[in-house]
Amino acid sequence: MWNIIASHLPSWEVLFQALIVVAVPYLLSRMMSKTQYADHPPSKEESMEVTSQRDFTGKLNHDLEQVKNEFGQQADINIRSFCLGHSTQQAALLFVNGISDRELIDQHILKSLMCDLAYGDNHQAENVTYPITKQYLKDHVLAVGVIKEVDRVADVKTELLRGHAALMLDNSTSKVIILGTRKEITRSAGEPSSEILVRGPRMGFNESICDNTTLLRQHGEKADLTIVQIRVGERVEKELAIAYIKDVADEDLVQEVRNRIENITLDDIQDTGYIEQLIEDNFLSPFPQIQSTERLDRVVSALMEGRVAILLDGTPFVLTVPTTFNMLLQSPEDYYERWIPGTLVRILRYFAAFVSTFGPSLYISFISFHQGLIPTKLALSIADTRSGVPFPSLIEVLIMEVALEILREAGLRLPKPIGQTIGIVGGLVIGEAAVQAGIVSPLMVIVVAVTAISSFAIPQYNAGIALRILRFIAMFFAAIFGLYGVVLFFLLLCSHMAKLNSFGVPYISPAVPYRLQDWKDFIVRAPLKLMKRRPKMMKTNNPIRKE
């Protein structure tokens, strides 16, 4: 009796497998549920301390003391006390070393306050009445473009740290004059090294939002280009600009972008990458749902299509939303060259995207599952070359792919001249040696190399990364089910992409939902004479580009 029951019980091996099958996903889901968001982020009012309500008194010594207290021990605050003109009226100019424009302060502000007021233009010097009022200084003396008054110590501090100078007068009103002396360290608008074109403007953004918006205004539309400034970052405030063309972009879209950005409650935003990750629709998707670019022309053309650009101070990368999958495989050059090469190159890029995703997985399925699908001569020579390889094809591919990824990562970090050496050492020497040593087969090296080249043919770096990740998943699918698994994975990918949205626009539109009109600028780049309308999927206010 007992024996019969025992014979029906599964063996320990099966029970152990079942345990793993249940426990692993359960533990993973437990781990994931711990990393959830806080339900209610602490509201602004609560978190901000009720500080620095004290107004300035107008007594210079007292006020200076206040500012010093506010700054505490920080050494880089520079306080220059002096007398206005040849009077004895005390004044002080405060600025932070380094980030303020010293030349402007020395040559224009201090000089005009001290020398010009006393000995300069005769008329002026004689007409001065003491004590000098702030109004007089602002109206007649201070030759500075940006000027404003603040009355709180905290504000003075922020302005000082931003690079402006503060002027305090003894026996005056309780306000402090802030002088725009901010010095910006910027680069010139050179061609971005991450997105190089053969033909097209050699113009890219730099780290200053001022310069960037200027570039947009200079090269984009002038009248209707709207740039909305928002401050982001709870602790380190940064300027962020949302740019769109007023009578083209969909208002709902602009509002949605604003809402999402205003909901960001991070203390410090270093780069638009932070914003991208915080406002994207699906953070689990491998695909970038927001395009980031350094190229001016890319942003301008996106604006013209009715998209919205997000610029952040301190980074040359500008986000454009919504983003569709086809944008990631397009290059501005497609439009600069004539339509036939443009179209062919674009088709080539789609092919490269396919190869870079499915190359190694197809190799695995052909080698390990569907040997009958290879031409006989090739099959024989593969069998020949592989006869010394000790690993199954998956391991073989993994070795080479991982080596290649390491190589890519290493080459990226190294200075340019050494980077090339790494390429040669890695690509040629290791590849050749691996074949000689019989670790991998020569065909494998070809497959890996072609795949790698294909992934670099994709104009957007982050799209290339996404496809590279998917390549590894596809490889495992292929190793388990062969071609059937690759097809399954492709279907999985399709269903995921069909479900994905970027700011209300389906990710793979115009393929799904099907809009024939938009296909003019999809796989094919139609002649410009035929591209008369803006993309329909953007729901623009003004769809006509060209009569």
Next chain:
Amino acid sequence: MSWDKVKKRAPKFLIMLAVLVVITGCWSRREIEDLGMTIGAAVDIGEETKIEEAFEEQGGDYEKRNVLTLTYQVVLPGQSGGLAVTGGGRKNYKNISVTGDSFYEVTREIPLMRGRPIFGQHYKVIVISDKVAQQVSMKHLFDFFIREQEFRPSCLVLICKGEAKQALDHKDKSDFPSTRLLAMTNNQYRSSRILPPVSLSKLLPEINSSSTFLLQNVITADGEIKFAGAAVIYGKTGKLIGFLKEEELEAVNWLSGKVEGGVVKSYDEDTGQTIVYELTSLKTKIRPHLNKGRISFDIEMDSEGRLGERWNEGDDFDSHSMKQIEKNTIRQMSKRIDELLNKAQKEYRADVIGLSEYVRIYYPRTWEKIKSNWDDVFAEAEIRYQIKAKVKEFGTTSIKVQE
């Protein structure tokens, strides 16, 4: 996708994924180098090899009758390890013979002898010995090859006069024998004495409809091979009843219009000198007629070609001379066709040309009635034919005979 949804779905999704991976493993994965890549097979009358006899003496015997010997041609992978040294060198292959009364069983005996069992997805040819084909019906012979899913349907079927094994073992090792046989069928543009290739997938409908058909015949001598005519497989029995000679096969190809190129050699009427007419195109029109229950055919052959070679005197630019050549050619072709028709209708009483197809298309109702004994009807049918030959060009020579 919201975070809540993710949380809800993640366990399910992960369990599914884990089940998928853990339960299935690498389903039916076999690496390419672990396969016994088989590129050809030969079927002979059962006769055990010495090795088999030795095995059986030592107890490696099982219940069987020695009806057939199946020979597989297996490619041996190079022992070079990493880099390939193939290309131009010797091709390594091994012919493995097993004897028994079931193809399937003998095939599964091979895994008992070799690390790499037979892998049939790269089949190129199946060669059947004429002795086997005379005894066994094609239907039974090919049952295994068609039923077994691993076999490639595009695999070529050949008949070998004598021992079929010999056709898969050549002296010349620069190419695999199986691939050489396959490559030879591609030479139709150079010779009209090659039958259009019959693959397994083309063989199947012929067998199922019990119609007569031809298979390319191979002969062997001292490790060399040659395509020599065709074997006639009789529809009703599915067995081999005889052979057509090279020239007769050529006539069949003319009649059915399956010609891509080839030469017609004739002798000049007056001088007896050789004249060669090279066919560049041949179009055939076949029209069956039904007259009071009797079937007859009108076949029109319209050929164009070039003067390939002439040994008699004559002016290439003289149209009269050309006409003479055309006449000679037509006479030669007629002679051959007459011989063929005589052999097919009188001797074999079998439709080797494939005229049944035209009857089926033109007279479907009549066809239904006569299809069961079509070969007899064919033997009685009157076949009229008409040949046109036109010399379009005479090559690169332009030597005009001096008057």
